[in-house]
Amino acid sequence: LELCASPFNCHFRRYCSAFLDTDAAFGSLGDCFQFHPVEGSFEANPPFDQELIARLVGHLEVLLSRSQKPLSFVVVIPHSPEKPAWQKLANSAYAKRAVKLEAGKHGFVAGAQHLRPDKVVPSAAATTLVFLQNDAGAKRWPVTKEKLAAVRKGFRGGRGGKAGDDDSGGDRSDDSEEEENDEDDEDATDARKMEAARKKRAAGGARGGGPSWDPDAVLFFGVGSGKRWGVRP
Numbered sequence: 001l002e003l004c005a006s007p008f009n010c011h012f013r014r015y016c017s018a019f020l021d022t023d024a025a026f027g028s029l030g031d032c033f034q035f036h037p038v039e040g041s042f043e044a045n046p047p048f049d050q051e052l053i054a055r056l057v058g059h060l061e062v063l064l065s066r067s068q069k070p071l072s073f074v075v076v077i078p079h080s081p082e083k084p085a086w087q088k089l090a091n092s093a094y095a096k097r098a099v100k101l102e103a104g105k106h107g108f109v110a111g112a113q114h115l116r117p118d119k120v121v122p123s124a125a126a127t128t129l130v131f132l133q134n135d136a137g138a139k140r141w142p143v144t145k146e147k148l149a150a151v152r153k154g155f156r157g158g159r160g161g162k163a164g165d166d167d168s169g170g171d172r173s174d175d176s177e178e179e180e181n182d183e184d185d186e187d188a189t190d191a192r193k194m195e196a197a198r199k200k201r202a203a204g205g206a207r208g209g210g211p212s213w214d215p216d217a218v219l220f221f222g223v224g225s226g227k228r229w230g231v232r233p
Contacts, residue, residue, distance in 0.1 A: 003032040003044035003056075003073075009109055033059055039069035041141050045076040045108075053077055053085035057092060060132055064094045070140035072133040079126035086128065094132040097143040099151070101127040106155035120157070127155075 005015040007026035017023045020030035029035055032044070033055070046056050060073050079100055080086045090098055107122045129151070131143050 001029075001040065001042050003035065003042055004046040032056070036063060037071065038063075038067045039071055041070075041072040041074075041137070043074050043076070048078055050083055050085040054088050057085070057089045057132075061092060061094055064132060064134045064137075067134060068136060070134075070136040072131065072137035072141045075130050075132060077128055077130075079128040089130050089132075090128070092130070092132055094134065095130050096133045096138050097131045097148075099129040099148060101129065101152070101155055106152075107157070 001012055002010060002015040004017075005011075005028075006017045007023050007028065010017075010027065013027045014029060015027060016030060016032035016035050017028040018031060020028055024030070044056060044060075046053055057075070060075070064071055064073075075089055077086060077089065081090070089095070101123070103124060103126045104122055106127060107120045109119055110121045133141070133143075
């Protein structure tokens, strides 16, 4: 189920959208911030507004913290490591994996696809996918190398060819294999960085700065943000 869609660009019959009053007749469940699932796997490609993205991440973290059932979200936003909202998402305690899609090597269904001759358009900028999961969700839907390869292949279809087409149009070339290996290496590096960040958070106040907030132990304002760790007030 999509958390940020509309009657014009939804993929599934049921989805969340900003305007329940006009969209309910077309399958909308309403505002995603009023949607409180306890189980399931969901996708969110929110509008690229920093405040809205940060608010969405906070909402998803609350849902993940409260559920003991399998719960998983994949959030798709522009690759902007310098932005606070991106940092909040990538540094979330629930972030199991982050994937970067390079500019020009993937595409999207255009927001105004109902008015365009081409439904999909290549992305002019890099994109980040972050998988937010609780422990039960990570066990139910593990983010494996094979699944990531399928995701990349699907996004490559958005460059204008048929969805799922390989770059080579059939047999894979050495260049495409090398490209995928490079992407795997980058994913592995991201995974190591995320694990290092978790260990750093666990170390907390060991350096004399006082105890740190632990999102697994307490829910506090700013959970998921890069600046939440510090001396307990």
